[in-house]
Amino acid sequence: MNERLPAIGQSELSTQGLLRIATAIETAATLDELLMLALNEFVQGLGVSLCGVLQLDASGETIALVSTFPPRVSLPPPIPLRDLPLMQHALQHRQSLQIADIAEILQQGNRSPTAINLLQTLLEAQVRSLLIMPLVAQDRVIGALAFATLQQPRRFDEQEVSIARLMSSQLAAAITAFRTIEEAEHRNAELATLNDIAAAVNSLLDPRDIYHLVMEKINQFFRVDAGSLLMLDEETGELVFVMTLEEGQEKLVGMRVPPGLGIAGYVARTQQYAIVHDPDNDPRFYRAVSEGIGYDVKSILCVPIVVKGRTIGVIELLNKRTGHFTEEEAIRLNRMAATIGIALENARLFQQVSTVRDRFEAIVNSTSDGILMADMRGVIVASNLAAARLFYRSRDELIGRRIDDVIAELMARAQVVEEPAWLNDGAPHRVVEIELAEGPVRYVRHTILPVRDAGGMQIGQLALFENIEKDRELARLREDYTGMLIHDLRAPLTAIMNGIMMVQRGLGGPVSPQQQELLSIAHQGSQTMLEMVNTLLDISKMEQGRMTLSLEPLSPYAVVDEAIERLRAYAQQRQISLFQDLTAGLPPIEADREKIVRVLQNLIDNAIKFSPFGGSVTIGARHLSLPVSINGGTHPQIPLSLPALPAGEWLIYWVRDEGPGIPPQYHARIFEKFGQVQQHKVHGTGLGLTFCKLAVEAHHGQIWLRSREGMGSTFAFALPVAQ
Structure with missing residues (x-):
């Protein structure tokens, strides 16, 4: 039918062809079937070969x-218009x-390389003539219908x-x-695919299973040989193959694409989909992946997965x-990728939250310390097993109760409640140590901490109950061992000192002046060590409440004189002037002479030690009569603020130096055993102030200080006039 028909015959044939086309439109099940039937009629209707x-x-x-x-x-492949x-x-x-005549058009020149290549291809296929008609439907050009003749x-x-x-x-209307x-139908299939993916994301726990199902559904929907899902590693910027399915087989899992390379890198960076019909001639194509597994890539459709930009x-x-x-498929996959991205991101976040939750629960349940978490209303929202055992309740019973009520119940069971100064000094949160009469844990250290979100806003509070039973046991063992060791040191020290004294007196033969000097140094060192041993023993006895005080009426002036006399030589050696600021008529006090003298001696010794050469130390005392109790404040006769004191007669002693001062965070710590200020270059045993505190408290008094860095320090203690 390549020869032209008479006009009437053509008209009849075209009419019959149009009728057959209408029948084909009515009976065709798919667009491909419609096109095949219609093109067959067009070939016959116009008498063309193709x-x-x-x-478009x-x-x-x-x-x-x-x-x-x-x-x-x-x-x-498609051609740019x-x-x-x-x-x-x-x-x-x-x-x-x-x-x-295509041959004539080709000879005219002035054609684009693409057009020349197309015309040459047509000639090689023996195509000589073309008639192209636009396909217009609903006032829009959707493509073209082409008729071709061969050879002639x-x-x-x-x-x-x-x-x-x-x-x-x-x-065009039928298309x-x-x-x-x-x-x-595609939209329904697309929604069905997305529903299947969403259901899988919600039901599957293993991320790899989710990735496998996503790509399996996508490959089936778009009818491709292979498909890959690559996730962005935010730390390195690399794209990581988390799933590649080729004929149902998983490949390339874990392989990485360097940042920005390949079609995938381009799409990830620009957030624009890409269609590649000729990868070998596309400079963006990253061959290392396909060549690594020997896969022949003929065409690519790649879309980004974007969540919240x-x-x-x-x-x-x-x-x-x-x-x-096609562009339609790219748009469809791009649309599906947005939904899939949200599902994958939600699955990742859920997995992350679940992992963190499981880890957190494992951590809090593996510790022997009790943990309660409450919201901003003070209602318990989480508890670990240790807390449940401590409160004799299950975790479910604790959740929902007010945290203040639960802690109050614990305090009601406590025999002893202490607030250690070394833990609370400068700490933003109150720390309490509790001794319980019964239960799986006897000694508990308790504190409450704020819980804050990433922005620093408080969202709740965390109550910690630390099991310090082992710490207490170790402290007891350490103290018992120290006490035993110190007690056993007294006998050999006394023997050493007696031996030195006998040699000094010549019982072992004549002693030269130089030997006398060396023996004096040895005796003084032994005396210092013995005093240290006695101090430790006294501290140990006072801590345990076993110290017996030898109370007697004492003159406040005599106590100061005796303490100064013991340190006069040391003060002269450091060129420190000792001043007394004692008012007349100070009443006698009832106290243990040796203990109070040693208290003053320790305070004056520290003042001399930390004062600069040529400085001064002032020892003062005042009598204070309080008709009622006070909670602190100032008094015109006392050079520093007072602590809380009950009503009565009090004798206030103080020692003021010109030293470097003590930072606020050390004010309570220096009274602890072995507590010292780390910034000071001069160090002692760290026992003197501990002895002072315990000795003063044994007399029902109080000791305190006032100090500022660079402004010197003033130590003071108050003793009741009558015991």
């Missing part, structure tokens, strides 16, 4: 041959385009062009109708089984 349908993409920038009659096994100016002009103006040139007359226009308009139906990965489909990837 007929084909070209489709959604943007109208490229055009592709999607169906031919006779059918072809493979179809050429700008490279085919004749066809572009015809489609823009909705006019027919007729090429009577041919010019279509006006009647044939009119018949072709009728055919094209009928076909649009089928596309609407197919779009609805942030790229979290890409989906890459390879080698579409039928035809080429």
Whole structure:
């Protein structure tokens, strides 16, 4: 039917063909079937050798041959419309385009390389003439209908062009109708796929199972040979293959693509999908992955996975089984990727939260310390097993109760409640040590800490109950061992000192002046060590409440004189002036002479030690009569503020130096055993002030200090006049 028919015959044939086309439209089940039936009729109706349908993409920038009659096994890739100016002009103006002889057009030159290549391909296929009719439906050009003759040139007359226009308009309407139906079916299939993925994300726990199902559904929906899901490593910027399915087989898992490389890197960076019909000639193509597994990549569709404006990965489909990837498919996959991204991100966050929750629960349950967490209303929202045992309740019983009520119940069971100064000095949170009469834990250190979110806002509070039973036991063992060791040191020290004294007196023979000096140094060192031993023993006895005080009436002046006399030589050695500021008429006190003298001696000794050469130390005393109890404050006769004191008669002693001062954080710590100020270059045993505190408290008095860095220190203690 390549020869032109008479006009009447053509008219009859075209009418019959149009009727058969209408029948085909009514009976065709798919768009492919419709195109095949219609093109068959078009070939017969116009007496041509070939007929084909070209489709514009959604943007109208490229055009592709999607169906031919006779059918072809493979179809050429899409061509940018700008490279085919004749066809572009015809489609823009909705006019027919007729090429009577392709050979003549090719010889004219002034064609784009793409157009020249296309014309040469047509000639090699023996195509000589073309008639192209725009496909217009709903006032929109959707493609073109092409008629071709082989070997011999041919010019279509006006009647044939009119018949072709009728055919094209009928076909365009049918294509649009089928596309609407197919779009609805695709949308339903797309929603079904997304529903399956969402259901899998909600039901599967292993991320790898989720990735496998996602790619399995995507590959089936788009009918591709292989597909990959790559997730972005935010730390390195690399894309990581988390799942690649080729014919149902997993591959490439764990392989990484350097930042920005490959089609996937380009898509991740630009957040724009990419369709590649000829990867080998695309400079963005990253061959290392496909060459590594020997896979032949023929076409690529890659879309970004974007969640809240942030790229979290890409989906890459390879080698579409039928035809080429289209813009419509890219838009559809892009739309699906957005939904899949939210599902994957939610699954990742859920997995992260679950992992953190499981780890947190494992940590808090593995500790022997009790932990309670309450919200801002003070209601317990979490508890560990140790806390449940401590409060004799299950975790479910604790949750929902007020944390203050639970702690009050614990305090009611306590025999002893202490607030250690070394823990509370300068600490932002109150620390309490509790001794319980019964239960799995006898000694507990308790504190409450604020719980804050990432922005620093408080969202609750955390109550900690630390089991310090082992700490207490170790402290008892240490004290017992120290007491035993110190007690056993007294006998050999006394023997050493007696031996030195006998040698000094010449019982072992004549002693030279130089030997006398050395023996005196040894005796003084032994005396200092003995005093240290006695101090430790006294501290130990006072801590245990076993110290017996030898109370007697004492003159306040005599006590100061005796303490100064013991340190006069030391003060002269350091060129320190000792001043007394004692008012007349100080009443006698009832106290243990040796203990109070040693208290003053220790305070004066420290003042001399930390004062600069040539400085001064002042020892003062005042009598204070308090008709009522006070909670602290100042008094005109006392050079520093007072602590809380009960009503009665009090004798206040103080020792003021010109030393470097003591930072506030050390004010309570220096009274602890072995407590010292780390910044000071001069160090002692750390026992003197501990003895002072215990000795004063044994007399029902109080000791305190006032000090500022660089301004010197004043230590004071108050003793009741009558015991």
